[in-house]
Amino acid sequence: MRRRKMVLFTALFMSLLLILGCKAQQVQKVDTPPQQQNKPVVSSQVLSQFEEELTAIVEAVSPSVVTIFATQEVSGIETPFPFPFQIPPQERRSLGSGVIIDYKNGKLYILTNSHVVQNARAIRVRFDRHTEKRARIVGTDPKTDVAVIEVDDKDIPNPESRIAKLGDSDKLKVGQLAIAIGNPYGLERTVTVGVISALRRTIGITQYESFIQTDAAINPGNSGGPLVNIRGEVIGINTAILAEGQGLGFAIPINLAKWVADQLIAKGKVTRGWLGVVIQDITPEMAESLGVKEGVIIAQIMPGSPADKVGLKVGDIVVEVDGQKVSEVRELQFKIMRTEPGKEINLKVVRDGKETSLKIRVGEMPEDRQVGEAEQGQADLGLVLRDLTQEEETRLGVKGVLVVRVAPNSLAMQSGIAPGDVILRVGNRPVSNVREFQQSIEALRQAGRESALLLIRRRGNNLFIVLRLR
Numbered sequence: 001m002r003r004r005k006m007v008l009f010t011a012l013f014m015s016l017l018l019i020l021g022c023k024a025q026q027v028q029k030v031d032t033p034p035q036q037q038n039k040p041v042v043s044s045q046v047l048s049q050f051e052e053e054l055t056a057i058v059e060a061v062s063p064s065v066v067t068i069f070a071t072q073e074v075s076g077i078e079t080p081f082p083f084p085f086q087i088p089p090q091e092r093r094s095l096g097s098g099v100i101i102d103y104k105n106g107k108l109y110i111l112t113n114s115h116v117v118q119n120a121r122a123i124r125v126r127f128d129r130h131t132e133k134r135a136r137i138v139g140t141d142p143k144t145d146v147a148v149i150e151v152d153d154k155d156i157p158n159p160e161s162r163i164a165k166l167g168d169s170d171k172l173k174v175g176q177l178a179i180a181i182g183n184p185y186g187l188e189r190t191v192t193v194g195v196i197s198a199l200r201r202t203i204g205i206t207q208y209e210s211f212i213q214t215d216a217a218i219n220p221g222n223s224g225g226p227l228v229n230i231r232g233e234v235i236g237i238n239t240a241i242l243a244e245g246q247g248l249g250f251a252i253p254i255n256l257a258k259w260v261a262d263q264l265i266a267k268g269k270v271t272r273g274w275l276g277v278v279i280q281d282i283t284p285e286m287a288e289s290l291g292v293k294e295g296v297i298i299a300q301i302m303p304g305s306p307a308d309k310v311g312l313k314v315g316d317i318v319v320e321v322d323g324q325k326v327s328e329v330r331e332l333q334f335k336i337m338r339t340e341p342g343k344e345i346n347l348k349v350v351r352d353g354k355e356t357s358l359k360i361r362v363g364e365m366p367e368d369r370q371v372g373e374a375e376q377g378q379a380d381l382g383l384v385l386r387d388l389t390q391e392e393e394t395r396l397g398v399k400g401v402l403v404v405r406v407a408p409n410s411l412a413m414q415s416g417i418a419p420g421d422v423i424l425r426v427g428n429r430p431v432s433n434v435r436e437f438q439q440s441i442e443a444l445r446q447a448g449r450e451s452a453l454l455l456i457r458r459r460g461n462n463l464f465i466v467l468r469l470r
Helices: 001-029 046-062 255-267 284-290 306-310 329-337 390-396 432-448
Strands: 065-074 090-104 106-111 121-128 131-141 146-152 176-182 189-203 212-216 226-228 234-241 251-253 279-280 296-301 316-319 344-351 354-361 377-379 381-387 401-406 422-426 451-458 459-469
Touching: 046 065, 046 176, 046 226, 065 106, 065 284, 090 234, 090 255, 121 146, 131 255, 146 255, 176 212, 212 234, 234 255, 251 255, 279 329, 296 306, 296 329, 306 354, 306 401, 316 329, 381 432, 401 432, 422 432, 432 451
Parallel strands: none
Antiparallel strands: 065 090, 065 121, 090 106, 106 146, 121 131, 131 146, 176 189, 176 226, 189 212, 212 251, 226 234, 234 251, 279 296, 296 316, 316 344, 344 354, 377 381, 381 401, 401 422, 422 451, 451 459
């Protein structure tokens, strides 16, 4: 009996194996025919469609992209030799990119970076291999590194068809495709493709920053060129890279660039709202002692400013503007910047642990230099600098240039420079303002120097630091 059961079980088991083997062969025949086993995972049709779309975008945008040649005059520098003499003014030629954003009254308006054309003695714009024209600066805005130049339309082929389509940078998402077009190292209309790596970045080269970060390759000469989405719309203006970084490019959001450009075209300057305060983010350590986790704290108030007139105080924490929460410096900074001077706004602040509301009439940011409003970027070094105020010079007992911010992984950071340092000398030459610092650095570069010896004041003590220039 037991023997008969074993024989029956074995027969059933073998039958089951046979059935499963047949099923497996059928599945293999249906799912993976021999002629398809080596076929790519992604069909060539999909790749071909992507390639066609990409080339179509580039072809549509390229006529809007121009090469900019700017000639700037570098002032003479006094040398520290026993018999001082003045080096005569030198010419410096810079290369950048631009994108055409408007055409009216026989003029093409080109958006670019301020650092590409600022203080230029002469500017030429190349539209294609056979067309190059002289340009004029409409206006520059170093606080955002945005500039607009204009060119007469005479002898420019199809000027009306060269206007770029602008997108909406407020709707961008991390991971979206991004295409950079520009003229790196003079290689005209070079195209690189990547993704949007991050949004709302601050790297410490301008006063108003909310950069788009991308890994689309950006190099010297790309500055001022467009960052484009897959619809062929300009979403940013390529501006900077982090020194010694790879895949770390930054672009000004087009909504900010257009807001600045519209004002430059209309009146040649940018009008901003102003409260007259110096503010800073609340760190986790500060939050513990303040008992507040959100908002920005007021560190300084300008005498006679709108903030001073309504009774805002150092130590007040701004948590809301017109009912909208404020969680970081950038939010309050951009909100006030875009507010029309003369408009009244509501601020909710925390003072001594209690909330209070204030109405404040926004002023117009003055043209004269004030604390926090005379900052200038040295993008290639990763520095944001400003002149010392008279009060600071008296208190510190020195003349020099204050380091406001240092960009991460920049040449300045790698050299050991820190925010709060006061630069007293470059080489043997004293510097009392940002312009003198920039002139001294440029003179060293013109002489082929790879570094500069700086004398700085840090926490009451003098210190020598070697700043790498390349």
